[in-house]
Amino acid sequence: MMVDEDGEHTKIIPSGADEEDQWRNSEDFATLVVTSKEGSDKVDCPKADIENEVVKAFRQVVERPEHLVVNCWRSVREVAFLFGGNLTREALLTNPKTPMLNIEQLKVMADFFISQLIRSRHPGAFELTASGFQLFCEILLEAKDYEDVSQWPEQWLSVVIADLTDFTITEIITDTGRLPRKYLQDAALCATRRSAGLPFFVQALLVALHKTDRMGDLLNRTVNALLAEVNRGADATTVPSACKEQDNLTAAERRLHAMNVLKTLVRDATIGPLMGTHLELILICAFQGLDSYYWMIRNAGLMLYSTMMERIFGVNRTRDCESKKNRMAASVFFTKFPGLRSFLLKALKESINELNSPTIGKTKLFSLLNLLKRLLPPIQQATTDGTMVQAFVPLVFRCAGAADIRIRLLGAKALVALLQPSCLP
Numbered sequence: 001m002m003v004d005e006d007g008e009h010t011k012i013i014p015s016g017a018d019e020e021d022q023w024r025n026s027e028d029f030a031t032l033v034v035t036s037k038e039g040s041d042k043v044d045c046p047k048a049d050i051e052n053e054v055v056k057a058f059r060q061v062v063e064r065p066e067h068l069v070v071n072c073w074r075s076v077r078e079v080a081f082l083f084g085g086n087l088t089r090e091a092l093l094t095n096p097k098t099p100m101l102n103i104e105q106l107k108v109m110a111d112f113f114i115s116q117l118i119r120s121r122h123p124g125a126f127e128l129t130a131s132g133f134q135l136f137c138e139i140l141l142e143a144k145d146y147e148d149v150s151q152w153p154e155q156w157l158s159v160v161i162a163d164l165t166d167f168t169i170t171e172i173i174t175d176t177g178r179l180p181r182k183y184l185q186d187a188a189l190c191a192t193r194r195s196a197g198l199p200f201f202v203q204a205l206l207v208a209l210h211k212t213d214r215m216g217d218l219l220n221r222t223v224n225a226l227l228a229e230v231n232r233g234a235d236a237t238t239v240p241s242a243c244k245e246q247d248n249l250t251a252a253e254r255r256l257h258a259m260n261v262l263k264t265l266v267r268d269a270t271i272g273p274l275m276g277t278h279l280e281l282i283l284i285c286a287f288q289g290l291d292s293y294y295w296m297i298r299n300a301g302l303m304l305y306s307t308m309m310e311r312i313f314g315v316n317r318t319r320d321c322e323s324k325k326n327r328m329a330a331s332v333f334f335t336k337f338p339g340l341r342s343f344l345l346k347a348l349k350e351s352i353n354e355l356n357s358p359t360i361g362k363t364k365l366f367s368l369l370n371l372l373k374r375l376l377p378p379i380q381q382a383t384t385d386g387t388m389v390q391a392f393v394p395l396v397f398r399c400a401g402a403a404d405i406r407i408r409l410l411g412a413k414a415l416v417a418l419l420q421p422s423c424l425p
Contacts, residue, residue, distance in 0.1 A: 073125040076116060080132030083109045089139050096145045106149060107176055109136065114156070117197035117204075118183040121190055126197030130204045137208035148174050154218060156180055157205045160198070164189075164257055167225035169218060191296065194303070195257045199264035207270045219271065223278045229258040230285045252294050259289060259300040267307045280337040283308045287347055290364040298363060305367050313374050327417075330375045330388045341388065344368060348395045355402050365399075365407060372396065372414040389418045 082088075088109070091100040113133040120126045137153040144150045155177025158170040163184050172178055190196035206222065209215045232251060262282055265271045275282070286308055289301020312333075313326045334341050351365035372392060396418060399411030 073122050073128070076120075076125045077128040077132075079112065080116070080129040081135075082132075083112065084132035084135030084139070088136065092139055092143050092146065096143060099143075099146060103147060103149070103176075106140070107179070110152065110176065110179060111182075114180050114201075115183055117201040118180060118189075119197075121193060121196050123193065126200055130197065130200035133201070134204035134208050137205060138212055141208060141212040141214050148176075150214075152176055153205050153208055154214070157202065157209075157218065157222065160184070160201060161222055161225050164198075164254060164261075165225040165229040167221075167228065169221040169225060189253070189257055191253050191256060194263075194300075195260040198257060199261045202261050203264050203268055203271065206265065207268065210270060210274070219274060220277075223262070223265070223275065223282075226258040226262050227278070227281055227285065230255050230262070230289075252292075252297060255289075256294075256296050256300050259285065259297070259304050263300070263304045263307045266304075266311050272311055279308065279312065280339055283312075283337070283340065284343055287343070287364060287367065290367060302363065302367070309371070309374070324376070327374050327376050330378065333375060334388050344371070345391055345395075348392065352395055352398050355398065355407070362404065362407070366410060369396070369399065369407070369410040369414045373410065373417045375417045377417050378420050393418050 088101065092106075093099075113129060113136060116129045117126050117133060120129070140149045140152055142150075151174060154170050155172045155174060156179065158168060158172055159178060159180045162168045163181070189198055202222070206215070206219055209218060232255070262285070266275060266279075266282060282304070286301050286305040289297050289304065292298050292301065313328060316326055317323065318325070347364065348368050351362075351368060355365070372389075375389065378389065393415070396411050396415050399407050399414075402408050402411070
């Protein structure tokens with residue numbers, strides 16, 4: 001925000017302004033600061049030095065608009081709720097033939113939301129902006145008779161997913177539908193802060209599409225594209241040729257962003273229950289992420305694994321994490337996820353073979369044992385439950401020889417879940 005010399009007129013510098021315009025505005029504001037009478041009386045330094053320092057400071061703000069957001073994220077929140085609230089709904093939907101908002105005004109609103117969610121790094125800003133963005137998209141989707149605005153949300157989703165994974169989930173036919181590219185090509189996605197606002201951007205679009213019955217097959221195509229990106233290889237360094245905007249990202253960073261988006265979708269109360277057919281593959285991706293050479297992938301895999309445990313077994317309702325309310329019979333578990341039994345056996349063998357070596361594989365072993373202890377013990381060894389888990393018993397027994405006491409404790413708890421009660425002392 002800029003203030004004129006008379007102190008009465010203000011001017012806001014939008015985050016999406018051209019670099020030259022932002023620089024010119026910052027120069028003008030710096031000139032106002034250094035030439036003010038009050039500032040001149042208190043400073044003994046040469047005027048040129050003061051100008052250089054102030055201009056340098058404002059250049060940093062211009063190059064990093066998140067500095068502004070960090071200090072006024074509450075204002076960003078209020079603007080987001082204003083754009084996505086009843087005011088916009090009434091202006092656009094009360095009289096669809098002659099709405100009070102024109103296309104250019106809607107583009108400005110969309111530009112605000114997209115710039116904040118893709119560029120912002122402040123959690124308070126992009127999390128609350130996502131709520132307003134979801135409401136804004138619902139309004140656009142309901143305006144079916146107003147030009148092509150109802151097609152914008154699914155095209156925004158397609159642009160972001162195509163840029164990240166090289167898979168196009170729907171055709172992009174409007175200029176406004178390509179709006180996210182404006183911000184994807186200017187700066188790299190945030191590899192820290194759990195990909196910042198990118199997962200919330202995808203989540204808000206899918207929730208809005210679902211609530212307005214416009215989802216169709218978009219969720220399946222989106223999740224399949226993300227899973228394909230995750231499975232391209234943990235430590236690959238080649239970049240898909242069709243990824244134009246974020247071509248400076250390595251395959252590991254793309255995998256990181258895809259895992260963070262999947263975690264947000266699984267955790268969401270609206271989208272999570274719709275992803276039942278994908279949970280098995282997502283859980284396998286989480287385990288595979290724990291073997292990665294990169295710490296950021298292992299960290300993302302662990303967070304995805306934690307989210308999957310809550311989605312499959314439910315949130316712990318008591319302090320006792322081994323409550324029966326958060327456990328499942330082996331027959332039920334492996335019926336819901338038939339491909340997991342062979343994968344878990346193979347992963348457990350690989351992890352136990354490196355039991356006494358100081359490798360990063362111990363995190364994976366912890367996760368495998370933690371999953372097995374969530375199973376309910378079989379009543380009899382000859383039952384379906386007993387047959388399914390029998391192959392795990394000798395492998396878990398080997399954990400008793402681990403040097404790490406935490407592995408021995410977790411192995412003992414997993415063994416209790418795998419053996420019938422009559423076999424226990």
